[in-house]
Amino acid sequence: xxxxxxxxHTTLVNIPRNQAQEFMGIYEHLxxxxxxxxxxxxxxxxxxxxxxxxxxxCFSKNRGWISQLxxxxxxxxxxxxxxxxxxxxxxxxxxxxxxxxxxxMYNKLGSSIIIAYADTQFYEIGTIYQASNAIYxxxxxxxxxGNYYILGKKMSGWKVRKKFGTRDLSKLREYDxxxxxxxxxxxxxxxxxxxxxxxxxxxxxxxxxxNQPYPKREKLCVMSMRSSCISNF
Numbered sequence: 001x002x003x004x005x006x007x008x009h010t011t012l013v014n015i016p017r018n019q020a021q022e023f024m025g026i027y028e029h030l031x032x033x034x035x036x037x038x039x040x041x042x043x044x045x046x047x048x049x050x051x052x053x054x055x056x057x058c059f060s061k062n063r064g065w066i067s068q069l070x071x072x073x074x075x076x077x078x079x080x081x082x083x084x085x086x087x088x089x090x091x092x093x094x095x096x097x098x099x100x101x102x103x104x105m106y107n108k109l110g111s112s113i114i115i116a117y118a119d120t121q122f123y124e125i126g127t128i129y130q131a132s133n134a135i136y137x138x139x140x141x142x143x144x145x146g147n148y149y150i151l152g153k154k155m156s157g158w159k160v161r162k163k164f165g166t167r168d169l170s171k172l173r174e175y176d177x178x179x180x181x182x183x184x185x186x187x188x189x190x191x192x193x194x195x196x197x198x199x200x201x202x203x204x205x206x207x208x209x210x211n212q213p214y215p216k217r218e219k220l221c222v223m224s225m226r227s228s229c230i231s232n233f
Contacts, residue, residue: 002044004090010049012100015041020082023051028084028233029122036081038108040101042093050085050097052233054078054105057115058158066191069113069206073199076109080116080192083128083233094128094233098192106194113203116233118188125215126188128233134190137210142184148172149180188215 002010020039025031033039036053043049057079070077085093105112116134118126126136148155150164150172161167164175173179193203 004092007096010042010044015039020051034081042097049089050093052083052101053081055081076112078112095131098132102194111195114192116190121185129190130214134192135207136212136214137189138212139186146181146183150176
């Protein structure tokens with residue numbers, strides 16, 4: 001088994017979506033790459049130790065304080081959508097992978113604010129993001145949003161609106177009387193930045209008003225499915 005000290009001998013590579021999807025299907029509890037567009041894998045001897053996927057955000061980039069911050073810093077806004085490590089990867093593989101993948105995204109897109117979430121539904125608190133020195137901004141407010149089970153498929157609110165032109169439950173039940181609406185749970189939100197040291201310093205100063213203490217796990221809980229193996233982010 002690879003030791004933590006040997007992670008510097010690993011290689012970060014840009015991998016195709018299908019390879020990332022296959023890896024997440026085994027090592028990430030949601031089993032997919034989500035909104036991921038750019039996928040990075042950490043390899044050792046041609047074997048994947050971990051994968052992280054970045055993509056578009058699940059919120060509007062045109063309003064809110066994060067958007068204002070991005071405009072002031074002249075940064076893109078992207079989301080760390082999914083991440084996972086193999087069961088035999090060293091314990092600090094995830095933070096090592098995030099640090100290198102964030103730099104790779106900076107080289108690819110330029111200065112970028114990176115949003116990441118930890119889902120309270122799965123008892124996550126964002127331990128990996130805390131270890132990555134991300135700034136914690138508190139819990140999100142779902143504001144009545146949710147996922148939909150319609151026509152035998154699970155869809156996000158965004159996909160439902162795109163496909164059916166509405167998220168009105170009464171109208172959607174015209175398509176599927178057995179429609180189910182599952183409200184979203186609050187998520188812990190973390191923010192990182194991939195930029196020059198000067199921009200990072202300015203970002204840290206601007207974020208002081210939004211910075212909150214890291215949440216702590218109050219008690220041990222039984223995690224469902226593969227999340228109990230702490231292989232996912």
